[in-house]
Amino acid sequence: MYAYDEIDRAIVSERVDEFRDQVRRRLSGELTEDEFKSLRLMNGVYLQLHAYMFRVAIPYGTLSSAQLRKLAHVARTYDRGYGHFTTRQNIQFNWIALKDLPDALADLAEVGIHAMQTSGNCTRNVTADQWAGVVPGEIEDARVWAEILRQHTALHPEFSFLPRKFKFAITASDHDRAAIKIHDVGLRLRKNDAGETGFEVLVGGGLGRSPFIGKTIKPFVRGRDILSYVEAILRVYNQYGRRDNIYKARIKILVHELGIDKFAAEVEEEWKQIAEGPLTLDDEMIEDIRARFIYPDYAKLSDSPEELTKAKADPAFAMWLDNSAAPHKQPGYAIVTLSLKPVGGPPGDATAEQMDAIADLADKYSFGEIRVGHEQNLALPHVAKRDLPALWAALDKIGVATPNINHVSDIIACPGLDYCSLANARSIPIAQELSRRFADPATGRLIGRLHINISGCINACGHHHVGHIGILGVEKNDQEVYQITIGGRADEEAKLGELIGPAVPYDQVADVIEDIVEAYLALRERPEELFVDTVKRLGVEPFKERVYATR
Amino acid sequence: MTSPLQKKIKIHGPSVVTANRTSDGVVIWRTADHGWSTDLDDAAIVRDGETARALLTEATADDVGAVGPYIAPVTIADNGTVLPGNLREQIRNTGVTIELPAQV
Numbered sequence: 001m002y003a004y005d006e007i008d009r010a011i012v013s014e015r016v017d018e019f020r021d022q023v024r025r026r027l028s029g030e031l032t033e034d035e036f037k038s039l040r041l042m043n044g045v046y047l048q049l050h051a052y053m054f055r056v057a058i059p060y061g062t063l064s065s066a067q068l069r070k071l072a073h074v075a076r077t078y079d080r081g082y083g084h085f086t087t088r089q090n091i092q093f094n095w096i097a098l099k100d101l102p103d104a105l106a107d108l109a110e111v112g113i114h115a116m117q118t119s120g121n122c123t124r125n126v127t128a129d130q131w132a133g134v135v136p137g138e139i140e141d142a143r144v145w146a147e148i149l150r151q152h153t154a155l156h157p158e159f160s161f162l163p164r165k166f167k168f169a170i171t172a173s174d175h176d177r178a179a180i181k182i183h184d185v186g187l188r189l190r191k192n193d194a195g196e197t198g199f200e201v202l203v204g205g206g207l208g209r210s211p212f213i214g215k216t217i218k219p220f221v222r223g224r225d226i227l228s229y230v231e232a233i234l235r236v237y238n239q240y241g242r243r244d245n246i247y248k249a250r251i252k253i254l255v256h257e258l259g260i261d262k263f264a265a266e267v268e269e270e271w272k273q274i275a276e277g278p279l280t281l282d283d284e285m286i287e288d289i290r291a292r293f294i295y296p297d298y299a300k301l302s303d304s305p306e307e308l309t310k311a312k313a314d315p316a317f318a319m320w321l322d323n324s325a326a327p328h329k330q331p332g333y334a335i336v337t338l339s340l341k342p343v344g345g346p347p348g349d350a351t352a353e354q355m356d357a358i359a360d361l362a363d364k365y366s367f368g369e370i371r372v373g374h375e376q377n378l379a380l381p382h383v384a385k386r387d388l389p390a391l392w393a394a395l396d397k398i399g400v401a402t403p404n405i406n407h408v409s410d411i412i413a414c415p416g417l418d419y420c421s422l423a424n425a426r427s428i429p430i431a432q433e434l435s436r437r438f439a440d441p442a443t444g445r446l447i448g449r450l451h452i453n454i455s456g457c458i459n460a461c462g463h464h465h466v467g468h469i470g471i472l473g474v475e476k477n478d479q480e481v482y483q484i485t486i487g488g489r490a491d492e493e494a495k496l497g498e499l500i501g502p503a504v505p506y507d508q509v510a511d512v513i514e515d516i517v518e519a520y521l522a523l524r525e526r527p528e529e530l531f532v533d534t535v536k537r538l539g540v541e542p543f544k545e546r547v548y549a550t551r
Numbered sequence: 552m553t554s555p556l557q558k559k560i561k562i563h564g565p566s567v568v569t570a571n572r573t574s575d576g577v578v579i580w581r582t583a584d585h586g587w588s589t590d591l592d593d594a595a596i597v598r599d600g601e602t603a604r605a606l607l608t609e610a611t612a613d614d615v616g617a618v619g620p621y622i623a624p625v626t627i628a629d630n631g632t633v634l635p636g637n638l639r640e641q642i643r644n645t646g647v648t649i650e651l652p653a654q655v
């Protein structure tokens with residue numbers, strides 16, 4: 001966990017007072033909606049179809065049990081008893097009243113959380129690998145750098161009015177769980193030949209109307225230079241980014257139009273002016289941030305405790321263990337993913353009761369820490385392996401032990417037309433139906449890793465372009481229809497999926513996905529060949545044939 | 552940017568003016584007696600561009616009470632019940648089409 005200092009606390013609490021006053025003035029009519037809108041957005045407050053939506057930042061997906069309990073409290077006190085974890089490692093409350101928002105913000109401030117950087121044309125909440133700091137083989141804890149970036153960019157005047165929003169994602173592992181290639185700037189920690197820590201910097205990734213995979217702008221930037229380097233990127237973007245056309249305003253368009261080489265040259269030029277300046281990080285600064293990440297006092301434990309060996313005799317436990325527990329860098333411990341994708345449930349939602357129970361379990365089994373992944377699941381990052389059977393029983397009781405992590409029913413879905421005012425079509429009911437069709441965990445295992453991503457409009461909050469199967473809701477003659485792509489991926493080999501053919505109506509989507517999965521099972525060379533690899537080998541044609549031959 | 556009120560307003564059939572209530576975001580409809588209601592049945596129905604503009608103009612003037620008024624289509628059932636004209640408006644009227652997690 002990261003321990004906030006007095007400065008952080010003062011900023012957060014000043015923000016609450018400021019927003020309370022702004023809400024008061026809006027409700028009394030002193031501020032018009034036009035004047036108020038940008039102020040509320042700066043505090044994560046959107047207006048959706050039925051109500052205001054409140055988006056709270058969870059920097060780099062790390063929460064303490066006290067913070068999760070407070071989120072539960074907000075859900076229960078001011079909302080309808082649940083929250084929705086998003087693909088940006090944020091949480092959203094869907095039913096909150098404007099008049100209650102200052103109180104909700106004040107309550108959250110007590111535990112150091114807020115809604116800054118969750119909206120507006122600023123640098124947004126920095127996202128990171130949800131397993132940072134605990135996964136074996138990472139270069140170092142990516143969150144240290146995410147926090148450095150957060151401190152530098154939060155409320156940075158030069159980066160609070162950019163042409164458009166700007167998102168950083170960061171990872172320190174070979175396997176990319178943070179989807180860095182679909183962010184405005186993606187950072188991958190590396191070591192150079194001299195053993196120095198630094199970053200491969202990618203730029204210009206993003207989904208939405210014009211999707212692009214990020215390109216490497218510089219293969220290695222030393223850690224000490226990272227702030228000045230990203231500042232140079234942001235300055236070039238701030239100067240040349242299109243402010244005249246919202247659809248062309250993201251950095252990906254600028255990179256695409258200039259070409260990566262020209263863009264890189266511009267950044268290099270800018271960087272020359274500021275490298276070795278005040279933004280250079282010295283070891284002391286980095287260590288100061290690093291020192292404020294508090295790591296658990298791990299015990300020396302057996303890596304194959306008897307409790308675990310015995311419990312594996314229960315096939316249900318064994319299946320969950322195999323699916324949801326991952327290796328930890330500390331022997332005797334595991335990282336446990338909690339599925340927020342129950343059969344028939346809305347992806348990423350957790351009730352206040354579940355959040356409270358998870359906070360208690362985190363205290364009991366995970367040193368009080370919880371992680372949020374962009375796949376819309378939670379994780380307990382430090383669980384002693386001997387405690388896994390007891391933890392599983394407790395998780396199962398509260399409905400977050402579905403053994404479907406990375407399986408076909410672990411669907412990423414945006415809120416879609418049930419909530420979102422920008423939506424063309426519903427996402428959640430499609431996800432629910434698919435999770436029912438693929439409810440049997442044995443089927444999920446048979447199919448293997450398969451990511452389905454659903455977005456209710458081209459804004460792509462559900463990352464449909466990079467789903468192994470992507471589903472995009474569009475509207476045609478007042479009807480919901482869905483375009484289906486296959487072969488996308490969001491990891492280190494990130495790729496945009498390819499459209500398989502004409503859009504299909506709402507009530508046919510689940511059948512079509514079943515057809516695609518059946519085609520894959522028939523076409524794969526061996527059980528280990530993943531869905532995306534079969535698509536890569538054969539292209540979309542055989543899948544297209546299967547889907548459209550009879551339709 | 553041109554305000555919607557300065558553009559020519561075309562409607563294709565019966566319409567209403569709807570918005571979200573400022574204090575809590577709840578869906579509201581403009582009524583014939585210059586107020587707002589949370590019940591679609593109370594909405595003032597307009598059938599031509601000019602009346603629609605007039606209703607939208609007075610609704611927009613109430614910036615304290617409502618956010619983002621716009622014209623939305625409706626259909627009128629044989630028994631006179633007012634029904635939302637498309638899925639989006641139907642969801643705004645009757646709520647999400649799924650069971651809320653806390654109720655499961």
Ligand code: SF4
Nearest residue numbers: 414420423456457461
């Ligand atoms: S993808 Fe579209 S429908 Fe879904 S949450 Fe984003 S803006 Fe809304």
